[in-house]
Amino acid sequence: MTPTSTTASASSAAAGGFDDVTASESSLRRFLHGLPGVDQVGAEARAASLGTRSIKTTAKAYAIDLAIRMVDLTTLEGQDTPGKVRALASKAMRPDPADPSCPPAAAVCVYPDMVGVAKETLGSSGVNVAAVATAFPSGRAALDIKLADTRDAVEAGADEIDMVIDRGAFLSGRYLQVFEEIVAVREACGPAHLKVIFETGELQTYDNVRRASWLAMMAGGHFIKTSTGKVQPAATLPVTMIMLEAVRDFRAATGQMVGVKPAGGIRSSKDAIKYLVTVNEVAGPDWLDPDWFRFGASTLLNDLLMQRTKMTTGRYSGPDYFTLD
Amino acid sequence: MTFDYAPAPESRAIVDIKGSYGLFVNGEFVDGSGTAFKTVNPATEEVLAEVAEASEADVDAAVRAARRAHSRVWSKMTGAERAKYLYRIARIIQERGREIAVLESIDNGKPIKESRDVDVPTAAAHFFYYAGWADKLEYSGYGTTSLGVAGQVIPWNFPLLMLAWKIAPALAAGNTVVLKPAETTPLTALLFAEICQQADLPPGVVNIVTGAGATGQAIVAHPDVDKVAFTGSTGVGRAIAKTVAGTDKRVTLELGGKAANIVFDDAPIDQAVEGIVNGIFFNQGHVCCAGSRLLVQESVADEVLERLKRRMGTLRVGDPLDKNTDVGAINSPMQLARIKELVEVGEAEGAGRWSAACDLPGQGFWFPPTLFTGVSQAHRIAREEIFGPVLSVLTFRTPTEAVEKANNTPYGLSAGIWTDKGSRILWMADQLRAGVVWANTFNKFDPTSPFGGYKESGYGREGGRHGLEAYLTAGER
DSSP states (O other), X not given: OOXXXXXXXXXXXXXXXXXXXXXXXXXXXXXXHHSOOOOHHHHHHHHHHHTTOOOOHHHHHHHHHHHHHTEEEEOOOTTOOHHHHHHHHHHHHOSOTTOTTSXXXXXXXXXXXXXXXXXXXXXXXXXXXXXXXXSTTTXXXXXXXXXXXXXXXXXXXXXXXXXXXXXXXXXXXXXXXXXXXXXXXXXXXXXXXXXXXXXXXXXXXXXXXHHHHHHHHHTTOSEEEOOOSSSSSOOOHHHHHHHHHHHHHHHHHHSOOOEEEOBSSOOSHHHHHHHHHHIIIIIOGXXXXXXXXXXXXXXXXXXXXXXXXXXXXXXXXXXXGSOOO | OXXXXXXXXXXXTXXXXXXXEOXXXXXXXXXXSSOOEEEEOTTTOOEEEEEOOOOHHHHHHHHHHHHHHIIIIITTSOHHHHHHHHXXXXXXXXXXXXXXXXXXXXXXXXXXXXXXXXXXXXXXXXXHHHHHHTTOGGGTSSOSEEOSEEEEEOOSSSHHHHHHHHHHHHHHXXXXXXXXXXXXXXXXXXXXXXXXXXXXXXXXXXXXXXXSHHHHHXXXXXXXXXXXXXXXXXXXXXXXXXXXXXXXXXXXXXXXXXXXXXXXXXXXXXXXXXXXXXXXHGGGGXXXXXXXXXXXXXXXXXXXXXXXXXXXXXOOBSOTTBTTOSBXXXXXXXXXXXXXXXXXXXXXXXXXXXXXXXXXXXXXXXXXXXXXXXXXXXXXXXXXXXXXXXXXXXXXXXXXXXXXXXXXXXXXXXXXXXXXXXHHHHHHHHHOOOSEEEXXXXXXXXXTSOXXXXXXXXXXXXXXXXXXXXXEESSOO
């Protein structure tokens, strides 16, 4: 797994000196299929055992605040309107209006046409705007359309682009096509950070998740992300654990850190804490930061706020005490 | 700021430890006539209770009670009726699971997550499983007649679980038992005696006598014991075999091990590392089938070791009652001394000792998770059972060499194979002289699966249909 670097023409975006690996379809396939396999039973057992950690009192308070700071507050609906996006952006900046000590979320995640509205509301608050691009969620469009989609979102002010990979190409073994597409989108991102969505529910196997992770990291993705939220199953703890192992191994091989974002299906504080335990024990504490780990979620935030209030007041408040934006 | 897990202790309030305990004979707690001894919490050295020592006369009374219960009640009862009692015991174990788990962790030193998630549920599962056999003995293939009185001596590493392994099949087959728990961990067996009362088990069917080696010897040597079942060290197993030689007692022995955990270069590496950790650090390595010898293919040895060390750095050693503890206390000062002695031998023989930085509590008996690299077959730490959290790492080049090294031990209890190649798993399993062979997993126990060893690891099988053989005969008794 050591990078085999040093041939001349470095692809501008590709990371870590993997030019030999990504030079041809066959070398890329050899590399991805040469990665150690994942035993499904063992991986799921390990994830389940991490899920039994008991996080209480001060550790829980720390974890909840950290999780709030890691939320990409998301609305990705056909019915989204400027009003809805403005409300969501306000919530991301001040998740708990009653408590100024509550930290803001990491970002607001919207469709490209809503980027301008979100940016206008968020201004210089420090909360980023993330846009899903590249014919989200299916990714079924020509490359130039995906690139135009990306550029459009960046020009409108997106700080982060969440792209989807071409699962059809991946599953039929055209890894180089997937790789080159990620490289191209990364170039189109300009200064914006790129998150690469695998839609792990469609890739199905953990071996595929590990291969997709390496593919995206070698192509220069800043983050690897599980799911669009439009396909079931979305994020699961074992899938996220496999991706955390990949970013850990990638850093060991190249020195570069890549972020991880599970998205979809994480609704409770209890679940979020299980993910943070897994980040802590699998990738390591360096990843316990919104720069390196995010939750793609919409309903999770309110549960985190409820638990946060309970930790400070000792009482649970009803759902009406938390905003529904 | 870092993510430090705050203490998450399981409450002790649920257990009620008495100041002193007697023997459980004929359905009642009675005084012992030997010299009472103390059992301590190995994590704190706190004295937990004083426990009676059964003398030869006490053992005789227990055997007589068991004989009476066998001939008058238990062997006459239909299998379906016996099953009701076993199901009832299984359900009570589940209902009182938290209480049993906390008591086990206090008396033994094992982490609560293991007593809660492994020991107690598996013990209940054994009673459920053998309850199902009680009215189906004619399909066992081993006859339907019980042997009579079983004398059973169990170790301290899985006190309640080993009790379940011994008592459940014996009772299902219609035998009655006299069981001696280990002297350092008698409390859950005594709690089990209470459970027998709660289940209205007829008096004398289960008798629990506490004590050390002399008490065990009295059980094994008692002329009216029909069957001896022992789990423990190979040394004691040998002595038992001598004692019963020339008698018509049936014997099963489940003894030591020095299992090879074999990792091939095509293994799922991250899961293999988990399996190595689980193989040797589960229950502080106090496991007869522990994967104490890691055989790793040379071509991936460096990578596996690097990952293993990183993983060992995340193991949490400390308070057994903390729900986040991965490795608890060493069970006794005697065992700690044995571990230290062999570790010193390993260093003196030139193997490379490594353990992750970890703070050990000031009180109690502790040993950090440790591995030795550069170990060869000639090292004592590759041959002798350490029975502690100490892993010896050896390498191999080819599957044939892996088999040779794995089998090159006086023991033969278990082995593990890690590879993505199914055909190699089958080939290896065929070659390995070990009673249990795990593929891409380790230390998995299930009541339906027989367990037992080759060579110095003992004879006889426990668990599954095969586990009934030790307690049944086709002829008259």
